[in-house]
Amino acid sequence: MSRRSLAxxxxxxxxxxxxxxxACTSTAxxxxxxxxxxxxxxxxxxxxxxxxxxxxPAGNVSFSVQNTGTKxxxxxxxxxxxxxxxxxxxxGPGLTRQLIVEVPQGGQYTTACKPGMVGDGIRGxxxxxxxxxxxxxxxxxxxxxxxxxxxxxxxxxxxxxxxxQEFVDAVKRGDVEGAKQLFPVARTYWERxxxxxxxxxxxxxxxxxxxxxxxxxxxxxYHRLERDLWVTGLQPDSNAMADxxxxxxxxxQARTAGIExxxxxxxxxxxxxxxxxxxxxxTGEEDRYSHTDLWDFRANVDGSQAAVAAxxxxxxxRDPALGxxxxxRFRDVDVLLEGYxxxxxxxxxxxxxxxxxxxxxxxxxxxxxxxxxxxAVISA
Amino acid sequence: MTRSxxxxxxxxxxxxxxxxxxxxxxxxxxxGFAAGESTSDAPADxxxxxxPFRGVHQAGITTPAQDRLHFVALDLTTTDRAAVISLLKRxxxxxxxxxxxxxxxPGGAVQRNPEAPPSDTGEALGLPAAALTITFGIxxxxxxxxxxxxxxxxxxxxxxxxxxxxxALSGGDLCxxxxxxxxxxxxxxxxxxxxxxxxxxxxxxxxxGFGRTSSTSTTQQTHxxxxxxxxxxxxxxxxxGALLDExxxxxxxxxxxxxxxxxxxxxxRIRMHVETWDRTSLAEQESLTGRTKGEGAPIGQPREFDLxxxxxxxxxxxxxxxxxxxxxxxxxxxxxxxxYNFVDGSDGLGHLDAGLFFVAFMRDPHxxxxxxxxxxxxxxxxxxxxxxxxxxxxxxxxxxGDGAYWGRTVLEG
Numbered sequence: 001m002s003r004r005s006l007a008x009x010x011x012x013x014x015x016x017x018x019x020x021x022x023a024c025t026s027t028a029x030x031x032x033x034x035x036x037x038x039x040x041x042x043x044x045x046x047x048x049x050x051x052x053x054x055x056x057p058a059g060n061v062s063f064s065v066q067n068t069g070t071k072x073x074x075x076x077x078x079x080x081x082x083x084x085x086x087x088x089x090x091x092g093p094g095l096t097r098q099l100i101v102e103v104p105q106g107g108q109y110t111t112a113c114k115p116g117m118v119g120d121g122i123r124g125x126x127x128x129x130x131x132x133x134x135x136x137x138x139x140x141x142x143x144x145x146x147x148x149x150x151x152x153x154x155x156x157x158x159x160x161x162x163x164x165q166e167f168v169d170a171v172k173r174g175d176v177e178g179a180k181q182l183f184p185v186a187r188t189y190w191e192r193x194x195x196x197x198x199x200x201x202x203x204x205x206x207x208x209x210x211x212x213x214x215x216x217x218x219x220x221x222y223h224r225l226e227r228d229l230w231v232t233g234l235q236p237d238s239n240a241m242a243d244x245x246x247x248x249x250x251x252x253q254a255r256t257a258g259i260e261x262x263x264x265x266x267x268x269x270x271x272x273x274x275x276x277x278x279x280x281x282x283t284g285e286e287d288r289y290s291h292t293d294l295w296d297f298r299a300n301v302d303g304s305q306a307a308v309a310a311x312x313x314x315x316x317x318r319d320p321a322l323g324x325x326x327x328x329r330f331r332d333v334d335v336l337l338e339g340y341x342x343x344x345x346x347x348x349x350x351x352x353x354x355x356x357x358x359x360x361x362x363x364x365x366x367x368x369x370x371x372x373x374x375x376a377v378i379s380a
Numbered sequence: 381m382t383r384s385x386x387x388x389x390x391x392x393x394x395x396x397x398x399x400x401x402x403x404x405x406x407x408x409x410x411x412g413f414a415a416g417e418s419t420s421d422a423p424a425d426x427x428x429x430x431x432p433f434r435g436v437h438q439a440g441i442t443t444p445a446q447d448r449l450h451f452v453a454l455d456l457t458t459t460d461r462a463a464v465i466s467l468l469k470r471x472x473x474x475x476x477x478x479x480x481x482x483x484x485x486p487g488g489a490v491q492r493n494p495e496a497p498p499s500d501t502g503e504a505l506g507l508p509a510a511a512l513t514i515t516f517g518i519x520x521x522x523x524x525x526x527x528x529x530x531x532x533x534x535x536x537x538x539x540x541x542x543x544x545x546x547x548a549l550s551g552g553d554l555c556x557x558x559x560x561x562x563x564x565x566x567x568x569x570x571x572x573x574x575x576x577x578x579x580x581x582x583x584x585x586x587x588x589g590f591g592r593t594s595s596t597s598t599t600q601q602t603h604x605x606x607x608x609x610x611x612x613x614x615x616x617x618x619x620x621g622a623l624l625d626e627x628x629x630x631x632x633x634x635x636x637x638x639x640x641x642x643x644x645x646x647x648x649r650i651r652m653h654v655e656t657w658d659r660t661s662l663a664e665q666e667s668l669t670g671r672t673k674g675e676g677a678p679i680g681q682p683r684e685f686d687l688x689x690x691x692x693x694x695x696x697x698x699x700x701x702x703x704x705x706x707x708x709x710x711x712x713x714x715x716x717x718x719x720y721n722f723v724d725g726s727d728g729l730g731h732l733d734a735g736l737f738f739v740a741f742m743r744d745p746h747x748x749x750x751x752x753x754x755x756x757x758x759x760x761x762x763x764x765x766x767x768x769x770x771x772x773x774x775x776x777x778x779x780x781g782d783g784a785y786w787g788r789t790v791l792e793g
């Protein structure tokens with residue numbers, strides 16, 4: 001998961017996060033906001049979340065969020081089941097930030113301000129009217145990309161359920177060695193589709209949270225069981241933790257079945273998976289007890305490549321030079337990573353030298369730059 | 381630098397034009413604005429304005445030394461010459477834009493497509509050009525990788541006594557020296573060029589510097605290094621035309637052809653143990669240096685620019701730093717120094733990681749730098765207080781004419 005445990009930035013959002021410095025120089029065209037033009041004004045104080053208009057036509061909905069309180073705040077637009085459609089975080093007192101969310105379908109949504117960045121936030125209803133064709137529906141190639149990636153996600157989640165069940169069963173049998181073997185295998189399917197999973201803001205910390213010693217935050221999910229298996233030995237509540245993990249994974253499957261993806265989510269997801277590699281895997285932070293970080297590294301790159309591959313026909317049409325560069329850079333990462341293969345898996349993170357980590361960083365930097373251009377091409 | 385080149389122009393101002401629909405097709409247009417359109421409401425640039433990017437020699441050598449440095453050495457991650465050429469073209473365009481006070485690429489930090497990462501990183505928005513210069517150099521290892529013969533002057537430096545060189549702070553296929561009177565402007569330049577290089581180059585090492593330790597123009601006062609002494613009194617200066625031709629610029633007859641009008645850059649990261657130096661008596665400090673601390677005059681003379689007496693019976697010790705480093709002691713060899721102080725935090729043992737990032741330009745490192753440094757390494761008592769922790773040599777091609785890009789003469793020659 002990401003460092004920001006609740007940050008799920010995959011949703012169809014365009015965070016034009018502007019501090020005062022650049023706000024006055026923005027040249028972004030005004031997106032459709034509330035009917036009548038102009039963004040929806042949000043005044044976020046420590047105790048209230050005043051939204052100037054609670055209705056907007058489908059399309060790009062624009063919010064201008066002003067923090068009038070004394071605490072750093074966040075603003076979210078949530079869909080059914082609290083799926084995050086767009087968020088802007090880290091809004092300091094006195095600052096105003098812009099958020100543009102792509103909402104192609106009419107329906108009931110929820111706005112939420114989160115003063116102090118904790119809790120469920122101060123919520124209110126928000127209605128989107130009408131149904132404009134989303135960018136995906138406007139273009140057959142994009143529609144094909146979305147449906148193709150949706151199939152990929154579905155298949156990965158099915159495998160995730162199966163493999164996690166095997167892992168959970170091993171834990172509950174007290175089969176520590178067996179569970180250790182299954183741990184990185186089950187996580188592979190999670191890591192491939194992590195941005196999709198992260199878009200369900202509440203599920204990600206439960207399934208993939210790390211123990212950062214933060215008071216009041218319960219340590220659950222894969223990494224809790226990882227700690228039990230590798231460090232502390234199985235605990236009295238390990239079985240209960242295993243059951244909870246399985247229940248959360250099944251909930252993920254149910255929610256994913258109804259998910260509506262946009263081309264922009266695919267593109268941003270491809271980039272975020274590489275960010276995960278750079279900040280979590282190459283640093284060895286992700287699997288700090290088992291050191292199976294390279295399995296996750298492989299899976300993140302696989303997932304990124306799958307999202308880019310789904311978008312490839314659109315890329316080839318709009319920017320023919322980008323595809324070959326992406327091919328080459330993904331190949332470079334593959335060659336590098338396969339050098340660390342050991343049997344069906346990989347060497348442990350602890351076996352890596354500084355030079356190994358340097359090579360990995362360079363390869364991900366080289367790949368991350370062109371991947372970060374995909375969203376621009378898709379949305380152009 | 382001409383007066384017209386010193387008009388103030390800021391990125392914010394350029395941005396305003398962009399927003400108003402001005403098409404900044406390329407750096408030429410930006411430079412045009414800088415020279416001709418600077419208006420009274422553009423913020424004044426106390427940082428020295430715009431230094432011309434193109435010319436007979438590269439900027440950043442005899443340019444009056446700016447106050448801040450960000451130097452980066454990079455390695456190629458490919459041996460594909462076309463990829464290298466493509467990068468050098470993109471670098472040249474971005475560098476020319478940034479030295480004119482513009483953003484690294486059209487569109488910049490707050491471009492129109494909110495889904496795209498900005499094409500400029502943004503931290504220099506609203507800042508003036510601040511006399512930014514970006515100087516480009518080529519390491520011998522780059523020539524080896526691309527199968528281009530190394531000029532003999534670009535051979536690796538020999539080891540010197542007392543060297544504690546860290547490979548992670550030494551060498552490099554390419555270098556970029558960004559100097560400016562605003563540290564954020566220099567860092568912005570390097571950061572954007574590094575970003576452009578991902579996939580073709582990777583950062584090998586990088587060094588920040590402050591408080592120029594050399595003056596490269598007679599209009600500048602001599603600054604002090606972290607030992608508290610004036611450094612570079614006898615430096616070659618921009619006004620020394622004939623001496624520069626003799627000691628700095630590579631003449632066509634020396635070869636190779638692609639370097640005629642260029643020079644060589646020697647960089648040495650010199651850690652200075654300031655804590656032990658500070659416990660040394662004033663008399664000892666002055667005796668080791670060969671100059672007085674206050675005025676910076678050679679021992680036995682009253683004024684800074686008085687010529688040191690190095691003859692028989694001189695009050696300047698046989699092992700004094702200025703004697704060992706002097707042209708008289710080194711067969712007349714001189715160089716143009718352009719170093720900066722650094723403090724890279726602390727060393728984890730309770731001491732500052734402080735020192736001098738020595739940068740010098742010369743025609744032939746092996747006839748100019750090497751003999752002087754072997755003298756210093758063997759005999760200079762100041763060596764007790766310093767150690768060389770990084771080292772690199774680069775060939776610095778000549779300046780660019782209109783339309784030319786960095787490295788064209790060597791890669792397409």
